Amino acid sequence: MAKYDNNFIDELRARLSLVDIIGRRVPLIKKGQNYWGCCPFHNEKTPSFSVAEDKGFYHCFGCGAHGDIISFVMNTEHLEYPAAIRELADMAGLKLPEFKPKSPERVQLEDSYFDIYEKATNEYQKLLFTDAGREALEYVRRRGFTDDMIKKYRIGYAPKNNIISGTFTNVKQDALIATGLVRRGEYGLYDFFRDKLMFPIFNAHGAIVAFSGRSLDGSEPKYINTTDTELFHKRQTIFGFNFARDAIHRANRSIVVEGQIDAIQMQCNGFPETVAPLGTALTEDHIAILCKSNRNITFCFDGDAAGQKAAVRACGIVLPFLRDNSDVRFAFVTGGKDPDEVLKTGGTDAMKKIIDSSIGIIDFLWNTTNKTYLTSTPGGRSQAEKFLKTQIDKIVDTDFHREIENEYDSRKFNQWHKWSKKKDKLPQIDLPAVDEITKNTLIYIVNRFPELVEQYGDFLSTLNIDFDASVINELNFDVKAAEKYIVSLKLQRYITRLNNDKKSVLQLALAGDAGAGALIDDINAELKSANQKLEKLMNIE
Numbered sequence: 001m002a003k004y005d006n007n008f009i010d011e012l013r014a015r016l017s018l019v020d021i022i023g024r025r026v027p028l029i030k031k032g033q034n035y036w037g038c039c040p041f042h043n044e045k046t047p048s049f050s051v052a053e054d055k056g057f058y059h060c061f062g063c064g065a066h067g068d069i070i071s072f073v074m075n076t077e078h079l080e081y082p083a084a085i086r087e088l089a090d091m092a093g094l095k096l097p098e099f100k101p102k103s104p105e106r107v108q109l110e111d112s113y114f115d116i117y118e119k120a121t122n123e124y125q126k127l128l129f130t131d132a133g134r135e136a137l138e139y140v141r142r143r144g145f146t147d148d149m150i151k152k153y154r155i156g157y158a159p160k161n162n163i164i165s166g167t168f169t170n171v172k173q174d175a176l177i178a179t180g181l182v183r184r185g186e187y188g189l190y191d192f193f194r195d196k197l198m199f200p201i202f203n204a205h206g207a208i209v210a211f212s213g214r215s216l217d218g219s220e221p222k223y224i225n226t227t228d229t230e231l232f233h234k235r236q237t238i239f240g241f242n243f244a245r246d247a248i249h250r251a252n253r254s255i256v257v258e259g260q261i262d263a264i265q266m267q268c269n270g271f272p273e274t275v276a277p278l279g280t281a282l283t284e285d286h287i288a289i290l291c292k293s294n295r296n297i298t299f300c301f302d303g304d305a306a307g308q309k310a311a312v313r314a315c316g317i318v319l320p321f322l323r324d325n326s327d328v329r330f331a332f333v334t335g336g337k338d339p340d341e342v343l344k345t346g347g348t349d350a351m352k353k354i355i356d357s358s359i360g361i362i363d364f365l366w367n368t369t370n371k372t373y374l375t376s377t378p379g380g381r382s383q384a385e386k387f388l389k390t391q392i393d394k395i396v397d398t399d400f401h402r403e404i405e406n407e408y409d410s411r412k413f414n415q416w417h418k419w420s421k422k423k424d425k426l427p428q429i430d431l432p433a434v435d436e437i438t439k440n441t442l443i444y445i446v447n448r449f450p451e452l453v454e455q456y457g458d459f460l461s462t463l464n465i466d467f468d469a470s471v472i473n474e475l476n477f478d479v480k481a482a483e484k485y486i487v488s489l490k491l492q493r494y495i496t497r498l499n500n501d502k503k504s505v506l507q508l509a510l511a512g513d514a515g516a517g518a519l520i521d522d523i524n525a526e527l528k529s530a531n532q533k534l535e536k537l538m539n540i541e
């Protein structure tokens with residue numbers, strides 16, 4: 001069986017929606033946590049096939065069929081593993097990585113690299129507590145590290161002289177160079193890290209695969225990391241993940257901070273579920289790794305402009321991973337501090353306050369849009385619309401995507417348009433009550449498809465219908481048709497309301513209100529878009 005890079009498979013799983021992929025073959029209905037449908041692997045009339053989106057697998061209680069997104073594609077499309085991966089990568093819009101099988105020699109070589117890192121770490125650890133490392137030790141203690149923490153994170157000191165290239169003489173030079181610890185210069189080998197406070201970087205299994213060295217004499221850059229090697233890819237490694245993994249399961253969320261020291265201090269002061277990207281750039285791979293445990297992520301950024309920018313970037317990266325049960329949030333540390341300083345001055349409580357005051361991704365995206373674009377002008381609104389659309393189009397879960405769209409539509413209507421703010425001035429014309437046929441159809445729908453009430457309850461309750469009344473006619477509706485019926489009614493009534501508002505504004509214009517002209521333009525634009533939506537809906541079979 002061809003084996004692809006685990007990170008790639010993780011990202012594939014994280015980006016695609018199991019419910020979407022299965023839903024293309026089998027109509028699924030959500031009941032409780034899971035989705036249910038008729039099993040595609042055996043013949044049945046009542047659904048015993050369940051899909052657990054959050055866990056990433058399906059299970060049939062009738063025939064025992066069981067598997068994940070990959071085995072589903074393999075079994076339903078009769079594909080071998082590599083072909084299924086290719087097809088899924090296509091759907092996810094991901095480029096297939098080159099397939100590189102690991103030979104036994106390769107495994108042996110990698111083991112020898114692990115060995116070098118391990119020995120180097122021991123050496124650096126020892127040196128931290130010698131005369132040479134005194135300054136480094138003072139610094140790390142000043143930053144609030146206890147000896148237990150120094151031991152747990154295996155922090156050390158790389159001296160000014162060439163300790164690795166000078167003393168690891170029984171190791172092959174090529175191997176030393178391949179680890180990134182040593183470079184070849186004009187006068188022979190020299191150490192890459194010199195006079196640095198050394199933070200080992202662990203892979204998910206707790207093996208050291210690289211180092212991050214902090215300068216001690218104030219020289220820039222503050223941190224240098226091992227450049228990418230065969231064992232270490234900066235874009236695919238999250239600092240602290242090996243320590244945080246269990247806590248991320250237990251807390252049912254992860255916290256992402258910007259710096260390594262922040263991550264360590266968070267982990268040791270009440271937030272063991274904290275990690276940090278290496279350097280500042282967060283990547284899809286980082287999110288995919290976190291999403292393996294759960295899709296609940298709280299980003300914690302600096303409150304300054306750079307932090308805001310980083311948050312917007314993180315938001316764009318996380319959207320394809322979002323599901324309807326995800327809880328992705330953004331917290332900001334204000335006052336020019338970082339989490340490390342907050343913990344030092346205010347302790348766990350102060351940090352908890354910041355994390356608790358985080359805002360959800362839906363609000364964050366909305367606030368960002370309104371801060372970035374001038375929504376009091378038609379041009380600004382048009383730009384804002386485009387920005388919002390490109391963002392929410394990244395959401396792969398189709399039901400969720402539609403819900404988010406509705407949510408923003410209503411926010412746009414309520415907050416962007418001047419005439420809706422002028423509502424008090426406009427005489428309110430009541431919408432006509434729905435006719436008997438519509439009423440009976442809705443009573444039927446509500447009784448037959450209670451799952452729709454959750455979604456459209458707010459709208460249905462505006463209609464003043466007694467839904468406890470008994471059903472008059474059995475109608476030949478499936479859930480899709482029922483939903484279409486509700487949405488089109490909602491749109492029709494919205495259009496009626498807009499027309500009413502337009503009439504009122506025309507009255508204002510006749511009465512000499514100078515701003516009325518612009519209001520009419522706004523209403524006309526909204527009418528156009530609502531009519532287009534209705535038309536599109538009616539064209540869907």
Ligand SMILES: [Zn+2]
Pocket residue numbers: 039040041042049060061062063064065
């Ligand atoms: Zn079955």
